[in-house]
Amino acid sequence: MVNNYEFNDFTFFTKMSELASRHQSYDLSLGLPDFEIDIRLRNYLKEAADNCSHSYESLAGNEMLIEEIINLHAKRKHSLIINRNEVNIVPCSTFALFTSLKSILDIGDEVVVIQPSYYTYAPSIVINGGIPVYYDLETDFSVNWEKLQKCFSDKTRAIIVNSPQNPTGKIWKKEDWDQLYELIKNREIYLVSEEIYDLYCYDSVDHYSSFLHSELKKRTFCIFSFGKMFHATGWKVSYLISNENLLKKFRSYQQYISYSTNAPCQYAIAQYLKVFDPEENKKMMQRKRDLFISLIQETPFQIESEAEGGFFQIVNFRNLNKTITDIEFSEWLTVEKKVSCLPLSAFYTSKYNSDYIRFSFAKKDELIIQALEHLRKNL
Numbered sequence: 001m002v003n004n005y006e007f008n009d010f011t012f013f014t015k016m017s018e019l020a021s022r023h024q025s026y027d028l029s030l031g032l033p034d035f036e037i038d039i040r041l042r043n044y045l046k047e048a049a050d051n052c053s054h055s056y057e058s059l060a061g062n063e064m065l066i067e068e069i070i071n072l073h074a075k076r077k078h079s080l081i082i083n084r085n086e087v088n089i090v091p092c093s094t095f096a097l098f099t100s101l102k103s104i105l106d107i108g109d110e111v112v113v114i115q116p117s118y119y120t121y122a123p124s125i126v127i128n129g130g131i132p133v134y135y136d137l138e139t140d141f142s143v144n145w146e147k148l149q150k151c152f153s154d155k156t157r158a159i160i161v162n163s164p165q166n167p168t169g170k171i172w173k174k175e176d177w178d179q180l181y182e183l184i185k186n187r188e189i190y191l192v193s194e195e196i197y198d199l200y201c202y203d204s205v206d207h208y209s210s211f212l213h214s215e216l217k218k219r220t221f222c223i224f225s226f227g228k229m230f231h232a233t234g235w236k237v238s239y240l241i242s243n244e245n246l247l248k249k250f251r252s253y254q255q256y257i258s259y260s261t262n263a264p265c266q267y268a269i270a271q272y273l274k275v276f277d278p279e280e281n282k283k284m285m286q287r288k289r290d291l292f293i294s295l296i297q298e299t300p301f302q303i304e305s306e307a308e309g310g311f312f313q314i315v316n317f318r319n320l321n322k323t324i325t326d327i328e329f330s331e332w333l334t335v336e337k338k339v340s341c342l343p344l345s346a347f348y349t350s351k352y353n354s355d356y357i358r359f360s361f362a363k364k365d366e367l368i369i370q371a372l373e374h375l376r377k378n379l
Contacts, residue, residue, distance in 0.1 A: 028359040028371055033363065056260045057266055066087045070087065085247070089260075090254070091237070100250060102253045103249040104158055109155060109158075111130045116141075117348075142170075152189065164195075170308055192221045196224060196228045237266065285362065292313055299372065312361070315357060327353070344358060
C-alpha cells in the first residue's frame with residue numbers, strides 16, 4: 001500500500017509559500033505567526049541556558065513541566081483532571097501523531113481520516129503500514145454520522161480527529177464526542193485527537209477535549225502544541241495526554257526515535273506556565289480573526305461561516321471567477337494580486353477543485369490590514 005501513495009518532494013503548502021516569497025506577495029497562506037512571543041518566555045529560555053541541565057530529559061519529560069500541564073488543564077472551564085502518568089512531552093505534534101499510529105497499527109490496518117485534513121495525516125498512516133480511509137465532510141463542513149459510520153470496517157484500527165479543525169475552523173463539542181463513541185464503542189478502534197489549537201476557541205466557546213469523555217479517554221491519544229499555544233512554532237515542543245497503558249506503548253517506540261525533547265525549552269515553558277494567562281492569547285487571536293472578517297467583507301470574497309477556532313478562515317471566491325479551479329485561483333491571487341492563500345482542495349485526496357480558499361489570520365495586524373486593503377483596491 002505504501003507504493004500506492006504519492007510522496008511529493010514538496011507539499012503544496014511549501015510551494016505556495018515559496019510562490020508568495022518569489023513574487024513579494026502578502027503571505028496569508030500558512031499558519032506561521034509572524035508577531036513576537038511574550039518577552040517573559042524569551043527570558044525564561046535565557047534563564048534555562050544558565051540554570052537547567054543540558055543533558056537528556058527523561059522519556060516522559062521535565063517533571064516540573066508535567067506538573068504545570070496538569071495545573072493548566074485543571075483550571076479550564078471544562079476542567080480536565082489528569083495524573084502524571086498520563087502526560088508525555090514530545091518534540092512536536094507531528095511526532096506525536098506518527099508515534100501514536102506506530103503504537104497501534106499493524107500492516108493493512110485502516111485509519112479513518114476526516115477531510116479536509118492536514119497534509120501529514122495520510123503519510124503518517126502509510127509510513128506505518130496502514131491504509132487511509134477518507135470521509136469527506138458535508139458542504140457546510142458538518143459531520144454526517146451515518147456516512148461516517150460507513151467508513152468503519154473490520155480492518156479499522158483508528159480515526160484521526162482535529163478540533164479546532166484546520167482548515168475549516170470547526171470545533172467538536174461534547175455532543176460530537178458522544179456521537180463518535182457510539183460509532184466505535186463496540187469495536188477496537190482508537191482515537192488520535194489532534195487538539196493543537198485548543199486555546200483558540202472564539203465567541204465565548206471553550207475547548208472541549210476528547211479526553212473528557214470517560215470512555216473515549218481509555219483509547220485516545222490526545223495531542224497538544226506549545227508552539228501553537230504561545231505562537232512560537234519554532235520551539236517544537238508539544239505534549240500528549242493518553243491512557244497510562246497506551247503511553248507505555250507510545251514510549252516503547254519513542255525511545256528509539258527521539259528519546260526526549262529539548263531540555264532548555266521544557267524548563268522555559270514550565271516556568272512560563274506559572275505566569276501565563278491563556279485568556280490573553282485567546283482574546284488576541286480573536287481580535288485578529290475579527291479584524292480579518294471585517295476587512296474581507298469589503299472585498300468580493302464571501303464568508304459563509306466564521307471560524308469557530310484555530311488560525312484560519314475559509315472564504316468562497318466564486319464571486320470573482322466561476323470557472324477556474326481553486327488551485328489556479330490561489331496561484332493567480334498570489335502572483336497577480338499579491339496576496340497568498342491556499343486552495344481548499346489541497347486538504348483533500350478526493351477533490352481537485354472547490355469553491356474555497358484558506359487564509360491565515362495568525363499574522364501581525366498591519367499585515368492583515370495591508371493585504372486586505374490591497375485586495376479591496378485591486379479586485
